[in-house]
Amino acid sequence: MYIYDDKIEKQPSVEIKLPEQEHSFNKHDLLKKSPLLKRILKARSFQFLVILPNLLVFYVIIIAGLIGTPVGNRNIAIVFIWILWWFLLIAIMVPFASRIWCTVCPLPFFGELFQRMALIMVRIGKTFNLRNKMFGFNLKWPKFLSNIWIQNIGFLTLCTFSAVLVTRPFVTSVVLGTMLLLGTLLAIVWRQRVFCSYVCPVSGFLSLYSMASTMELRSGDKDVCKKCKDKGCIRGNEDGWACPWFEYIGNMERNNYCGLCMECVKSCKNDNIALNVRPFASETKIKSLDESFKGFIMLALAMAYSVILLGTNGTVKDWANASESGLWGGFFIYAGILWSSALIIVPGVFYLFSYLSKRMSGVDSVTVREIFKGFSYILVPLGLLAWIAFSFPLMFINGSYIISVISDPLGWGWNLFGTADFKWQPLLPEYLGYVQLILLVVGLGYAISRGYFVSFRLYKTDKAALMGLIPMAGFALLVTMAFLIFFIG
Amino acid sequence: MKSKYIVLPLLITIFGSVVGFVSGGGSSKPIRRDIVVKARQYSYEPDRFEVNHGDTLHIRLVSLDVMHGFYLEGYDLDAEIPANLKTFKIRHPSEGFNWKDTSEIVIIANKRGKFRYRCSHTCGTMHPFMQGEMLVNPNILFNAGLGATVGFALGMLGMIYFRTKKSRT
Numbered sequence: 001m002y003i004y005d006d007k008i009e010k011q012p013s014v015e016i017k018l019p020e021q022e023h024s025f026n027k028h029d030l031l032k033k034s035p036l037l038k039r040i041l042k043a044r045s046f047q048f049l050v051i052l053p054n055l056l057v058f059y060v061i062i063i064a065g066l067i068g069t070p071v072g073n074r075n076i077a078i079v080f081i082w083i084l085w086w087f088l089l090i091a092i093m094v095p096f097a098s099r100i101w102c103t104v105c106p107l108p109f110f111g112e113l114f115q116r117m118a119l120i121m122v123r124i125g126k127t128f129n130l131r132n133k134m135f136g137f138n139l140k141w142p143k144f145l146s147n148i149w150i151q152n153i154g155f156l157t158l159c160t161f162s163a164v165l166v167t168r169p170f171v172t173s174v175v176l177g178t179m180l181l182l183g184t185l186l187a188i189v190w191r192q193r194v195f196c197s198y199v200c201p202v203s204g205f206l207s208l209y210s211m212a213s214t215m216e217l218r219s220g221d222k223d224v225c226k227k228c229k230d231k232g233c234i235r236g237n238e239d240g241w242a243c244p245w246f247e248y249i250g251n252m253e254r255n256n257y258c259g260l261c262m263e264c265v266k267s268c269k270n271d272n273i274a275l276n277v278r279p280f281a282s283e284t285k286i287k288s289l290d291e292s293f294k295g296f297i298m299l300a301l302a303m304a305y306s307v308i309l310l311g312t313n314g315t316v317k318d319w320a321n322a323s324e325s326g327l328w329g330g331f332f333i334y335a336g337i338l339w340s341s342a343l344i345i346v347p348g349v350f351y352l353f354s355y356l357s358k359r360m361s362g363v364d365s366v367t368v369r370e371i372f373k374g375f376s377y378i379l380v381p382l383g384l385l386a387w388i389a390f391s392f393p394l395m396f397i398n399g400s401y402i403i404s405v406i407s408d409p410l411g412w413g414w415n416l417f418g419t420a421d422f423k424w425q426p427l428l429p430e431y432l433g434y435v436q437l438i439l440l441v442v443g444l445g446y447a448i449s450r451g452y453f454v455s456f457r458l459y460k461t462d463k464a465a466l467m468g469l470i471p472m473a474g475f476a477l478l479v480t481m482a483f484l485i486f487f488i489g
Numbered sequence: 490m491k492s493k494y495i496v497l498p499l500l501i502t503i504f505g506s507v508v509g510f511v512s513g514g515g516s517s518k519p520i521r522r523d524i525v526v527k528a529r530q531y532s533y534e535p536d537r538f539e540v541n542h543g544d545t546l547h548i549r550l551v552s553l554d555v556m557h558g559f560y561l562e563g564y565d566l567d568a569e570i571p572a573n574l575k576t577f578k579i580r581h582p583s584e585g586f587n588w589k590d591t592s593e594i595v596i597i598a599n600k601r602g603k604f605r606y607r608c609s610h611t612c613g614t615m616h617p618f619m620q621g622e623m624l625v626n627p628n629i630l631f632n633a634g635l636g637a638t639v640g641f642a643l644g645m646l647g648m649i650y651f652r653t654k655k656s657r658t
């Protein structure tokens with residue numbers, strides 16, 4: 001039984017509609033509005049053309065990290081990845097355009113090239129039940145790893161060393177290079193984008209936070225999909241490759257695991273793909289606990305970074321930066337606190353609040369575990385906005401390094417565009433607190449208002465839903481207050 | 490139906506911010522404060538100090554290892570602190586790179602809130618994250634912000650209560 005068949009079979013025949021459902025949000029199809037955009041996305045060369053420039057930049061960055069100056073803020077590897085790319089990713093791409101980064105990401109390029117043996121064209125043929133010819137071993141990814149736990153642990157591990165990672169160009173290059181290599185090797189052995197779906201450490205938070213995004217790719221009319229015999233979107237055809245992300249868009253309800261590769265836009269014979277603009281935080285369903293834990297990990301990391309990177313305490317910085325300070329004992333204390341808060345303490349506190357929620361709702365038929373899982377959704381708007389608030393200072397304080405590093409990418413004293421001597425200059429630093437306050441309050445607002453949808457799904461009546469929401473709103477408020485203390489207290 | 494109840498969180502948010510603003514404490518008599526800030530890789534000592542609005546601050550800067558900077562946001566001040574010297578250079582960023590030698594900075598804390606001082610001279614790996622905080626009390630943004638946040642959360646719950654109450658009847 002192939003995963004593709006699983007997904008098609010699981011397609012529900014009767015849709016259960018809840019009174020207050022997230023699908024009642026207004027949506028506008030960009031592809032209908034803009035025939036030009038549609039033509040661009042339908043072009044076979046589209047993805048290659050958008051990846052290509054990134055691949056070149058990526059190449060320069062890896063080289064710069066390896067041979068350029070070890071001083072982070074003078075090396076393009078650090079400045080472009082950890083200031084420019086990070087800010088664009090978390091503050092613009094994820095909230096407004098879902099996983100658009102995955103559309104242009106160069107990491108899976110060589111792996112996919114190997115599997116397809118084609119840059120632009122499509123191969124028809126047969127690979128298990130797909131109608132595309134694909135190269136490589138095409139093994140099936142083990143079921144017990146078909147979740148985001150590898151990404152959770154991988155991301156947490158990487159982030160434990162972040163003080164080193166974001167300040168040492170060499171380390172950044174090695175990590176990026178390793179990811180590129182891993183992406184390629186996995187693609188040779190396993191089928192399609194298993195690296196993206198299950199391994200890539202960036203993927204985990206992209207999937208979680210893209211739920212909040214104001215953009216989505218969906219089938220325009222699910223009934224058309226039900227009647228559709230071709231199923232080119234998931235099985236491939238002469239116009240497009242089968243979905244490399246194992247998604248069946250015919251019943252896809254969430255952004256999480258759609259990498260916006262746009263293959264289905266090309267392969268759907270019924271012209272049934274829509275690229276919708278929608279309100280922020282429109283999808284509110286967490287499917288499994290690995291996703292919940294991604295939320296906790298991200299929240300704990302945002303807090304840890306606020307203390308280590310934006311905080312003032314030198315001892316903590318020395319602990320996190322043990323490879324230079326030599327304080328490995330401190331490093332283990334810091335790592336221990338980080339891991340236990342991400343995996344035990346914060347989820348534990350949340351579990352207590354979930355229990356309170358159950359008690360206050362007065363509904364007995366729902367388990368605390370279900371409540372815990374369902375409400376962990378509020379960590380999406382809460383965490384995403386906290387991350388954006390955290391990232392604003394990175395960009396506004398250190399963004400001027402982008403200008404100088406462009407002229408001297410390796411830190412070798414070049415002056416390509418005459419801007420190499422541009423001095424470090426924080427941009428409006430004294431107003432960042434206001435921005436952060438607003439961002440945090442927006443996150444809190446979405447956590448509470450969307451939390452109500454979750455609560456209603458769990459408890460089924462308005463009264464119980466409101467009562468059950470109160471403790472969760474309290475949790476969200478506490479988290480928001482903690483960030484306020486870090487940022488402006 | 491939606492728009493009507495949005496007024497509620499708005500009102501309570503404003504109420505909360507006013508409460509926070511007012512309860513933040515009145516002004517105390519301005520005094521002179523002498524502060525020595527020692528810079529080292531990658532932090533300052535003290536890493537945070539509190540003063541009151543109107544105080545006159547006499548700040549001396551020393552570096553314990555390599556050359557560091559001291560860019561105080563909100564007060565148009567930047568300094569370059571050579572290692573192990575009593576004097577250092579300061580400039581006002583709004584006037585460009587017009588450095589002057591000095592042994593003491595004198596500023597009047599006439600802006601309220603939290604102001605960070607950051608290293609402005611590349612001093613090593615963690616340099617971009619080297620910073621400290623000067624708190625000029627009362628911290629209006631924080632007090633009002635905290636009040637507003639609590640008010641907002643209550644207001645949101647109130648809004649949901651009224652909205653669903655209407656849909657029930």
Ligand code: SF4
Pocket residue numbers: 101102103105106107108183195196197200201202203259
């Ligand atoms: S999942 Fe990771 S490797 Fe794959 S496209 Fe997205 S960012 Fe790139």
Ligand code: SF4
Pocket residue numbers: 219224225226228229230231232233234249250264267268269270271272273
């Ligand atoms: S090919 Fe198009 S119509 Fe058919 S199932 Fe896929 S998205 Fe739906």
Ligand code: SF4
Pocket residue numbers: 217233242243244245246247249257258259260261262263264265
């Ligand atoms: S559903 Fe699949 S094929 Fe379509 S854009 Fe998303 S990842 Fe690509």
Ligand SMILES: [Cu+2]
Pocket residue numbers: 529530531556557558608609610611612613616619
């Ligand atoms: Cu320094």
